[in-house]
Amino acid sequence: MARGTAGAAIDPSLAAAAVLSALPKGAHVFRQGDGARAIFFVLEGEVQLCRFGRRGERVVLHRARAGEYFAEASLAGKRYHCHAVVSRAARLLEVPAARFRRVLQRDPDFAQRWIALLSRHLQGARARAERVALNGAEERIRHFLATQGSGPACEVELRGSLIDLAAELGLAHETLYRTIARMERARRIERRGNRLRLGGALL
Helix, strand or coil, X not given: CCECCCCCECCHHHHCCCEEEEECCCCEXXXXXXXXXXEEEEEEEEXXXXXXXXXXXXXXXXXXXXXXXXXXXXXXXXXXXXXXXXXXXXXEXXXXXXXXXXXXXXXXXHHHHHHHHHHHHHHHHHHHHHXXXXXXXXXXXXXXXXXXXXXXCCEEEXXXXXXXXXXXXXXXXXXXXXXXXXXXXXXXEEEECCEEEECHHHC
């Protein structure tokens, strides 16, 4: 049973039909509009699912990390609805969509786990859509901490760079830098290394 570094495992019947690939940072797994052929499982690294906004800014829809599936919509759709770009050198298992559907049909336990996974992804997608609909950069940052953070201070450990966070929030990275600096000065947030949390002014 193949496992990602995060510990999650891919079902053995899927792994048997999967093709292993190693891709460098910046490589496209697929592009928006490509024919939907497979679902992918991340063994190592990270893949960002993204689109581009009206001003050309990259908007991250989801980050698939070790132990996670992505491109689930290929089970029902004919084409991929976004770009999949390797953001950290990755090892992936590519599972043909037809094989995946057969496993779902004959394995009720796996089907239940898959439903639970899709439910979590849907919750995350709704939070991201709600966040991007907010007008102000500061509102988006606070929403991000409130929905993704833990503890009374809503602390988040950033796994990528601030440029990655800007893409996830649908902001230009210069706007994000300026807003974080302003919020730090006003004690509305605190930044310690790769950790971001609500500041004393909001607690």
